[in-house]
Amino acid sequence: MVTTIYRNATIFTADDAGSAGAQAEAFTVSAGRFTHVGPLDQVRADVAAEGGEVTEVDLGGRFVGPGIIDSHTHLTTFGEAVGKVQLRDCRTLEEIRQRLLAAHRADPGAPRILGASWLFDAVGGEHPTAAMLDEALPDVPVYLDANDLHSVWVNTAALEEMGIDAHSQDPVGGRIARDAEGRATGMLYETAGRQYARNFLESLSTPEDQVRFLELAFEAYLESGVTTVTDMAMNQADVAAIRALIARDGGLPFPVTAHMIIEPGADTVADLAGIEEIVALQQEIAVGPEAEWFRIAGVKFIMDGVIDACTATMRVPYADGTNCDPIWSAERLRPVAQAADEAGLQIAMHAIGDRTSEIALDLLEDCARRRHPRRHRVEHLETVTEETIGRMARLGVTASMQPVHCDPAIMDNWKSVLGDHRSEEGFPWKQVRDAGVALTLGTDAPTAPHEALPNLYIALTGGSAMSPELPPYHPERAFTPEEALTALTAGGAWAGEMERLRGRIRPGLEANFLVLDADPRQEAPEVLLSTQVRSTYVRGVQRHRR
Template sequence: MTTALAIFLSAAAAVVLAIAVTSPALLNNFRTQFLFPSREMADLVVTNGTIYTADAAAPFADSMAVRGGRILRVGNYSSVQGLVGSATKTLNLQGKLVVPGFIDSHVHMVAGGLQMARVQLHGVNQKEQFVERIKEAASNMQPGSWLLGGGWNNDLWGGELPTASWIDDSTPHNPVWLTRMDGHMGLANSVALKTAGITKSMVDPDGGAVIRNNNGDPTGLLVDSAMELVLKYVPEVSVAERREALLRASEYALTKGVTTVVDVGRYFPGASPESPWEDLSDVYKWADSSGKMKIRACLFFPMETWTRLHELVKSEGHKLSQWIYIGGIKSFADGSLGSNSALFHEPYIDEYNNFGLQVTDTDTLYNATISADKAGLQVAIHAIGDRANDLILDMYKSVATKNGDRDRRFRIEHAQHLAPGAAARFGEQGVIASVQPDHLLDDADSAARKLGVERANQESYLFQSLLSSNTQLALGSDWPVADINPLGSIKTAMHRVPPGWDHGWIPSECISLHDALNGYTISAARASLLDADVGSLSPGKMADFVVLSATGFHDMEMDMDANFVEATYVGGLRSYSYQNI
């Protein structure tokens, strides 16, 4: 060793010793920046709060380090302070609660964004208000142009279904199409009915119904696949409009803390099977390539296109980018309760000869499911009535037996009404229940009228029963059917209090805050095979997280109404902020 080198090393040691004596924190900074410059420093350190990780191995922490959009380390501050460098940003939570970015397990993303720009009928609770809103919208339209909107719920004004006659006088020169809030029924005015050629003599299509009055004349209401009779005449939405819809929807989702969505594509039975594929190529891939994706999306495709999906997965894999994931296939077993088209073992008490609709025949469902499952694709099927759920559970069991054991993660979307013993079958068969808590707010009163109080209270929205049977419960909104609002949905799952009620509906089925949060995070991720990247705040996963106004887990649990999203981070970058946090 040369004399000069020895002198340098002695001086360096003296500096380090002096720093260590005067400031241990300064020593750490000196060590990480100068002595070990190749060590990875954090881009962001989040500290001084309560972090709910949704990771069972370490559910709570107070600090977290992020680099390159992923989580480096989670724990107490002493465990991350060595990752603080000169370029590291610090987010002081000031005691606030952080949770993983919410994953909405069931949305119709482009449809939701389009609906935001159309006539809004959510919450309309009087016939007169319904009529006035359409009249107002029509007054600003050019003759011949289509008036589109949706979100109406006849149960809010006593149950009477709207008819074309309600709005014909105010829309004599414009065809009108207004979807019910569940997406399984729509109202056309007489101009639209004439445009579509819907007459008294028309035969109902398979999987759908044209609602008629006592004289056999169409009332304007179309159910499930019958809606396509009108929709094929509605002008095609342009690519530019669909792109704007995605961006609009994504911005809105971020304000609610949603960082990942599972876009299940088609809004109703009978919709074009091409539309989800067009959205993938024209909308999602465009947003990705142009740097406009704001949240992550897992896409499902119509069951009848499963061979096309299989080829896509073989050639490109399930992960097209950090933003776009390819999920599985989706189909429909039945309709909805609100439209009296959910399939039940017993008839609706307000329609004694109506058991609901099976909108896809059993052989078609079975043949596509067994083939797609054999090809390694995930399968999700919409089932709301108890008979529809039993039908799909039976089919899934048969397919699993025939194709053999594998990590298939079959899904049932909605699973709203379950016959005795069905909740246990979900757990036994490993079938995921993808449920939407806020739907119970709309169904609590109507279920009693349609099914009878005893039957409704025995089989409706059995969240705790499903969890007790070791079922994976994934929570979502079904937006635009219900608002994309995880905090509100979590509150609903915990308390189940419909509007105007002073108590919960079937309180034994309430679930804990812990289980509800998991349903919107780690369980939702597992339900779509995304858990390697998102769902928990664990080292190596994407740094998607939400800062809430609550000052801790207990505070959130005690006062759900006071909670709101203060900031949403995607990949460690702030994507939404309520007050510049």
């Protein structure tokens, strides 16, 4: 068996300060795992004493850290979004129209136009409508995912091909925007977007399409230094694609942990049946050939929407006086969450509004009283009270947050719809850290850019990776480099219940690591915006090289 010594590098292990690994000059990899970490002379002596073939790799003084763990992403949706018309940088409605027209001219035979990542700011003070899109493309169906993936904007041709009319029902937790006569006007909010638009489009895709989407996502992530992800809303089609990829290739480019999405069904009986199906699938995969690469950890409940669309549930109404009920009421979710907890599923709750996070903690505290210790988590926490943060610490609930969601370039609408002091109190990273809450950082791709280094830049500065000239959003909340790097690596392993496998450069763990030209702990944060990942290793194998 060959042992490889990696040396001449600035090594960040993500281990506790003061440990042997914290002063590492070198590390070794054998059979896909780290085997030694420490001073170079000691590493060489230990390897020589073991015998066997030895090679050495000089890393040229570059920075080495554990592979990034994106603890909140949507793999298939992200891969699919890569091929859609990109709209995040459009600042006006006319720019969006011109981008869509250009796509149509480039492929006039395409049966429909699919776009991604448009911002509410681009439409100004108006509500997006089908008529706005009809002016550019009246005859070709147009489907545009909002930047946050919680709304879909469509034109009249799309409404017609989906069969949405004045008689179409709003699903539980969703809404079809309508005019005074009840006619659909082009916006599908929350579960309406998923159950009408996304389910319709998914019905048109093939299993081969789903595998191709995964391949695109894996490739993009490896280029960004990501070596593990937690997918936060998998469905049956996603799982089938993962299994097909493993069957074809004998594995995945890197390991995947998944939370299965469950939305309110016809009644609680249907919801509980959904939990039983997830448990059965989890157990089937755990004893099958996919288990080495793929694991179902738990269940994902989307409890509310997003602030930009005023669909997140707030303690105090938005600036326009409106508010929104949760997608899952506490009464409806309680028996379902209890069933998931008792079955050993990790619960992840999407909670963006400050009222929603209170409800989430009530339910998780109820689960804790039943004496089933689990590592449950709350996703996003864009607005949250200090009391809720304290409760998270006491209950051992993990905070899963995404710095890219508060890039100042996309914050104007977010702040304006809140309209008061809350607009300056969002994304409370420092309060979460100070309270001792376990913390992990992700991207939520494709609702935000997937690249790890711009995400790290925002965490370090509160500034904008999209428009660096903009003033930062409350930089006093920012992380130190060590805090942010740990949250992006070991924090993701903890949140995903995989700290015994990966997340640090430590003997016995999988040899997942990245190599950078810049040291995030020493360079100015702005350097990260132009730094690229030189190489990415998964289980000791170089999967990406610049």
